[in-house]
Amino acid sequence: MHTGILANKTVLELGSMIAAPFATHILNQLGATVIKIEPPAGETTRKLVRGGPSGTYIAYNRGKQSICLDLQTDGGREIFRTLVEKADIVLHNLSPGAARKLGVTYENCMAINPSIVYCHIKGYGEGPLAEEVASNPIAEAATGVMYSNRIDGRPSRLGPSYHDQFAGCYAVIGILAALMAPEGTPERHIEFGLYETGLHIAARDLVGVQLKSQLLGRPEQEPSPEFSIPGYGAYETRDGRWIYLVMLTDEHWRKFCRAVPIEASDELATLRQRRRQRPQVEEIVGTAVRSLDYDGLAKKLSAEGVGFTEVLSLDRVLDAPQAQEPRKYSEFTFAEYGFEAPDFPLSYNVTQVRAAGSPPLLGEQTSALLKGIGYDDTQIRSFLDDGAAVTADQEASLWAKVSKPEPVTG
Template identity: 35%
Template sequence: MNRLHPAALPVSEVKGPLSGIVVLDLTRVVAGPYCTMMLADLGATVIKLENPLDPDYVRTFPPMVAVEGEERSGFFAQYNRHKLGATLDLKSAQGRELFLAMVAKADILVENFRPGTMKKLGLDHEALHAVNPRLVYTAISGFGQTGPHSSRPAFDNNAQAAGGLWSMNGMPGEPQRVGTIIGDLAASLYASFGTLAALRQAEATGLGQLVDISQQDSVFTLTENAVVNYTVAGKVAQPLGNDHPFVRPYGRYACRDGHVFFGAYTDKFWMEACRAFGTPQYATDPEIDTMDKRFVPEVYERRVRPIVEAWCQPRTKQELEALASDKFPLSPIKTIAEAVVDPHLAARAMLMNVRYGGAQAQVFASAVHLSALESSPSASVPLVGEHNQAVFTDWLGVEPVRLAALRAEGVI
C-alpha cells in the first residue's frame, strides 16, 4: 500500500499539504485535541481514538446545542473538527492488538496522558518504535517526559503557575491567571510545530522520534522579557496590569463607550498621532519629543498619559479606530460579541460552521492561511465511535463478524 494514500479511510474534508498522513489521536480535553485538529485542518487524516466506556469528557462541556432530544457540546466541536471517531479499549489484549496494527500503518501518534501511562500499557514510544520505526510519537504533558516533576498531574493552571506567567499577570500586587487556557493552547501549538518537524525528518530518513512537549515549558517561553530581565539584571517580573514593562504609551485607555489599545510609542507613530488628534505641537515638545523621554515613568505619568487620555476620552471606539486608520497602532478593545462580527475577521474567513451529530455550531477557523490549501467553510465532528467500521474493517481489514464481537465485548 502507498503510505500517502491510506486505503479505505474516508477522504478528508480538507485537501492540504498533509493529505494522506494518518494521525492516531489519543488525546482529550484541549492540550492535544487542538494540536491534532490543526493537523486535520491541513489535510491529515486524524483518527480520534476514545475508550468506549470513557470517551473524551469534554463532550459534556458547555455550551450545549440541543438536537433531536440530545445535547452536543459546542466546546468539543471547537477542537475536534475534520476528525474520524473510533473507539478502542487499550487495556484489553484485543484492543492492544488492534492498536498495534493501526500504529504499523500510521505516520503520527499524539497522546496527552500523564507520563508513564503508555509505558504501563506496553505502548510507549520505545514499544511503538519497534512496530513502526518511522512513527512520530508526540507526547503532551504538564511537565514533560523527563525531570523530577514529570509524573505530577497537571491542568492549564499548573502550567501558568509553574511557568511563571501567573506571577507577572494581573494588576500590581494581585497576580492573576491569564483569562484563557494559555498553557493548553501553547502546548498544542508547540506540539504541532514539533510534530511537523519530526515528520519531515522521518520522511527523509525513515526514522521517527519522540516529540516531548511540556505545558510548563510552553508557558515559560511566553514570558517575554521576564527571564532575561532576571538572569541579566536580577529583576523579578511583577504584575503590571495593562502597562508594558518599558514601552510607553502602550496600553489601555478609556474612551466614550469603552476602552482602546493605543500603542503609538515610536517617534514616527507618536508624530502621526499628534497630527491626527490636532495637536502637532506635542511631536516637537522638548520634554516628550523622543521615544526615550516618553519611556521615563515620571515623564509618562505627568505628561504623556494625560495627553493620550485627553485624546481618547471624548471619542468612541469607532471614531478612534477610524481616526487612527493605518497611521498608528490603535484598536478597540472588543468584546467577543464584537469580535465575532468583526468585518476584518469575516474577510479572513475566521469563523466556520461545524456539524456534530445533527447539531450546528459556529467556531473559530484555522489561523493558518495557505494559498494552496483547499479548505471548506464547514466541517464535521465525529460522534463516539462513528467511524469504527471505516477504521477497523475498511482500513485494518477486521471482518464484520469479528467487529460485531469486539463491539459486544466492549473492546470497541
C-alpha cells in the same frame, strides 16, 4: 478527500483537553486524516458544559474521526495495535503512567510499526519532575507568567490556555521535522513538556529580568508595556466603546498627537520624559479619547498610521470585516446547533483541504474504521458486545437544556 501537504498521512490521537487535540487540529487542517481514539467515557472536553461538549471540543475536533476503545481490554489493545500498524503518526498527552498502563508508549508503538512518528506532550520533560502531571496553569505558575498577573493581589492564570496551544504548535513543528528525517532516527521520537514550553515562551521576560538586575544591581520584575509606557493600553471613547492604543516609540506618540489632535509639547517628546510624567500623559490621552466617538477617532488614527483596535467582546469578534473578508472561519452544525470556528491561518494550505465537518460524536466512526482496517462484521459485533469498542448513540442529547424562565406577570 483531503488534499494538502499531509493528505497521505494518518494520525492517531489519544488526546484530552487542549494540547494534543489542538496539535492534531492543525495537522488535520494541513490535510492529514485524524483518528481520535477515546475511552468509553469520552475525552474530558466532551462533558464540560451542561454535561456536554465544550467550546474546546467543538473548535479543535471538527473534521476528525472518533473511534471509542477500551484499551484496558484485550480486544481494545488488539484494535489499537492494528491501527498503529497502518498509521504514520501517534500523538497524545496522557500522563507517563497512563501511557504505560494502556500500552501506548514509544516502545509499544515502535514494536508494532518501526516507521511511526511518535509525539508525547507531557507535563514535564526530562528531569526530576518527569513523572509528574502538569497543566496549563501549572506551567504558568512555574515559569513566571502567573507571578505578575494578579487579581486583587492574588497570582492568577491568564485565562486562555496559551501554553497548551503553544505546546500543540511545537508538536506540529516536531512532527513535520520528523517526517523529513530518515526512519529509525531519534528525531521521530518527540517528547517534551508543558513546563519546557512555558520556559521557552518566557525567555524574553526571563532575560529582561536578568538584564535589569545587572544594570540596577537588584532583581526587578519586567512589567508589561501597558504598565510601563504611558499611552499604551485601553481607553474609553465618548460613545462608551473601548479602544486599545499601542504607543511604544516617540514617533508613535507624535502620530497620536497629530491625529487627535493635541499639542506635542517638547516636555513630553521622549519616552523617558513621558514616563516621568505618567499621570499627566495618561490624563492627556484619556481626555483626548473621551472627546471623540470611536468611529471618528478610528478614522483619524488610521490616517496617521497609529496602531489601534477596538476591544471586542467574544460575541462580536467574527462580525469584524477583517474576519469575514475573506472569511477566516468555517461554518458547520453540531447536534442541532450552528457554529463558526476560525481556521488555521495559513490559508494557502487550508483552502486546498476539504471543508471541515462537524466534530464527531463519541465513537461515531468506530464500526467504519474497524471495517476499514480489516475486521469483518462478526468480529466487529464481538468487539462491541465485549465492550472493547463502542459506537455512538445517535439519539442521545448532548447537553442538558436550559429550561425556559416562567413569564413575569403582575
